[in-house]
Amino acid sequence: DAKTTQPNSMESNEEEPVHLPCNHSTISGTDYIHWYRQLPSQGPEYVIHGLTSNVNNRMASLAIAEDRKSSTLILHRATLRDAAVYYCILRDKPIIQGAQKLVFGQGTRLTINP
Amino acid sequence: EPEVTQTPSHQVTQMGQEVILRCVPISNHLYFYWYRQILGQKVEFLVSFYNNEISEKSEIFDDQFSVERPDGSNFTLKIRSTKLEDSAMYFCASSEALLWGKDTDTQYFGPGTRLTVL
Numbered sequence: 001d002a003k004t005t006q007p008n009s010m011e012s013n014e015e016e017p018v019h020l021p022c023n024h025s026t027i028s029g030t031d032y033i034h035w036y037r038q039l040p041s042q043g044p045e046y047v048i049h050g051l052t053s054n055v056n057n058r059m060a061s062l063a064i065a066e067d068r069k070s071s072t073l074i075l076h077r078a079t080l081r082d083a084a085v086y087y088c089i090l091r092d093k094p095i096i097q098g099a100q101k102l103v104f105g106q107g108t109r110l111t112i113n114p
Numbered sequence: 115e116p117e118v119t120q121t122p123s124h125q126v127t128q129m130g131q132e133v134i135l136r137c138v139p140i141s142n143h144l145y146f147y148w149y150r151q152i153l154g155q156k157v158e159f160l161v162s163f164y165n166n167e168i169s170e171k172s173e174i175f176d177d178q179f180s181v182e183r184p185d186g187s188n189f190t191l192k193i194r195s196t197k198l199e200d201s202a203m204y205f206c207a208s209s210e211a212l213l214w215g216k217d218t219d220t221q222y223f224g225p226g227t228r229l230t231v232l
Contacts, residue, residue, distance in 0.1 A: 032218040043118075043205045043223030044157060087157075091218055099145035099162035099169040099209070102221060106156055 137206030
C-alpha cells in the first residue's frame with residue numbers, strides 16, 4: 001500500500017472549519033483515498049472516500065488535488081464530538097474479488113477547543 | 115442503522131489461557147476482519163475472511179490465532195494460549211462484497227473487546 005503523511009496533531013475551535021491535510025506523493029492511478037476516524041475509546045469509523053473528484057457527504061468534504069498527490073479532509077463546522085484521530089488511507093482497486101485490509105498509520109489527532 | 119457488535123466488551127484472562135472473542139457482523143456483509151490496537155499504538159490488521167476461508171493474514175496472526183464463522187451470524191477470534199503481549203483492543207469489522215462497478219468498500223467496525231492478559 002502506498003504511504004501517506006499526516007501531521008501528528010491539529011487543534012481547532014468549536015464551530016470553525018477544520019482542514020486536515022494528507023500527502024500521498026506515491027499514489028497510483030487506481031488508489032482510492034479513504035478517511036476514517038477513531039473517536040476516544042471507540043472503533044474506527046468511515047468518514048469519506050474519493051478517487052479523483054472532490055466528494056461531499058453528511059460528515060465531511062474531501063478535496064483532492066489535481067495531481068492526486070495530496071488531499072484535504074474538511075469538517076465544515078467542527079463540534080466537540082469531532083475530536084478524534086483521523087486516518088488518511090490509500091486503497092488500491094482489488095485485482096480479484098476478496099476482502100481487502102485497511103492499513104492504518106498514526107493519523108492526525110484533532111483537538112477541538114470549546 | 116445496522117452495526118457490528120462485539121462481546122465481551124472486556125475480557126481478563128491469565129497468561130496461557132484460551133480466549134474467544136465474538137463478533138456479529140452486519141447481516142448482509144460477506145467480508146470480515148479482525149484488527150487489534152495495543153494501548154497508545156496504531157490499529158493493526160490481523161486477518162481477513164471471506165467465503166469461509168482466510169483471505170489474508172498478517173505476521174501477527176501466528177498459529178496461536180484462529181478465526182471461525184461457526185454459524186450464519188457470528189465471527190470469532192480464538193487465541194489458544196494467551197501471552198502478556200496479546201493485551202490490546204481487538205476490533206472486528208465487516209464490509210459488503212464488491213459488486214460489479216464498485217471498486218472499493220467501506221468497513222464497519224465494532225466497539226472492540228479490551229483483552230487484558232495477566
